[in-house]
Amino acid sequence: MASGDKFEGWLGHGPDAVEGKMVWGEFEPKKWEEDDVDIKISHCGICGSDLHTLKSGWGETPYPCCVGHEIVGKAVRVGKNVKHVKVGDRVGVGAQARSCLESDCPECSNNLENYCARGMVGTYAGVYPKGEGKSYGGYAKHNRTNGHFVLPIPDGIDSADAAPMLCGGITLYSPLKKNGCGPGKTVGIVGVGGLGHFGVLFAKALGADKVVGISRKADKREDVLKLGADSYIATAEDADWAKKNARSLDLIVCTVSSGKMPLTEYLGLLKVEGTFIQVGAPDGGELPNINAFTVIFSGIKVGGSGIGSPSEIREMLQLAADKKIKPWVQKRPMADANKAIVDMEEGKARYRYVLEN
Incomplete structure (x- = not known):
């Protein structure tokens, strides 16, 4: 990342955040490791999961929380252990930021990382198991995620269309x-x-x-x-x-x-x-x-069924590129995130809002 870049985004500080009361602010991403990728976010889809999490609908949310797990942008820092992504690549992150990735894990060793029971961390509102901090999502300028869950976006798919495919x-x-x-x-x-x-x-x-x-x-x-x-x-x-x-x-x-x-x-x-x-x-x-x-x-x-594994996401994205699949998206400025989630809650989306930096 360029010197002086900060991790900033829309933060929910309590259940009323879902009422359009998120606050823009700085946050501390997970501790950097050489398995990670930093992404300058261009687009982030709005998912129903965001609303459930902002209001603690699925359990108590660890506020402050920056939601958004349909992230597309440019890789701006790539750890030395990451071989499939390079700086400058257009990449995406879905709803998962980490699994245990251990060779004896029956899920991770069989391309079922999304069902890992040992080390599942969501892209937001997740707490990393080894003191690395919390996960923060894509209603933001930047995102940091383990490279295993950072996927190149194929040519032929618009970034605004690719984002909501990721969840x-x-x-x-x-x-x-x-x-x-x-x-x-x-x-x-x-x-x-x-x-x-x-x-x-x-x-x-x-x-x-x-x-x-x-x-x-x-x-x-x-x-x-x-x-x-x-x-x-x-x-x-x-x-x-x-x-x-x-x-x-x-x-x-x-x-x-x-x-x-x-x-x-x-x-x-x-x-x-x-x-x-x-x-x-x-x-x-x-x-x-x-x-x-x-x-x-x-x-x-x-x-x-819950989300999908990285290998499935790659397969899906390639099918979307080959078949020219075009979801129905409505772009909204990232600055308009509070109004967009209220409109989403009221059922106005036809059929997916995508925030755009």
Whole structure:
């Protein structure tokens, strides 16, 4: 980094930060190691996780906290142990800043770093295990992250488009790919917002025969069809939607973060031996109860998925470059971050806000 550069960003000092009360200030990044990369941030996507964390919705946040884990920028300092990135490269960081990376770790040794139980540190609001400090995210001028989780951005993807792929995109790409999305499959995406719109884009890019957008109201129908979906279900407005579409889908990925969603009806949309994957994470983590007979009598599998590994992110980014995948983003100035998170909380994004330095 250039002499005199400081780590500065939007800091939440308490749960009211989510109300647009973040304060710009200086922060101390993790202690520098030769495995690290410093990034001058050009873009950072706004993710629903940011809002949950700012208000301590998933547990007590270690304030002050600078959120943002969809980071794209230029590498300005590269540790000597980092071989895949050089100063000047355009790079990105997603929702993970560290795992244990030990050779005997069953997760890290099998490209499942995002599930590491020994040393998982999020890109923000994380505490490093060896006294290295806290992790601070991308609503900022600079970011410091372990090089294993810093990934080159392929040519052919605009930085503003790449940023939200690093969490929102991979959160949908990973379960789609791992659960057989491709030719011959019918796929449903529940909740077509910032996360779900990536589900439609990637399900089509992976070659699914039919992609169905599923949301409460019909006002998104035209948008979802423009994204590439073959049909749309508005659960609050389409009469007898559950009965009419019963046993029609091989795979459902659900982005909804609500303990009141009609989960039994969603499961009824699956074919025999279909798969339901939950990626939406509500405050408190509670979901509706599942009736045993609902899953037993159709042989349904219910599971979950969390972000994705560095190898999966590389794969996703290359697919996005090859297929010219274009998410729907709205750029906002970094200086407008407080207003942007309020607008995000009010559901105004169509479908992903990206802060721009």
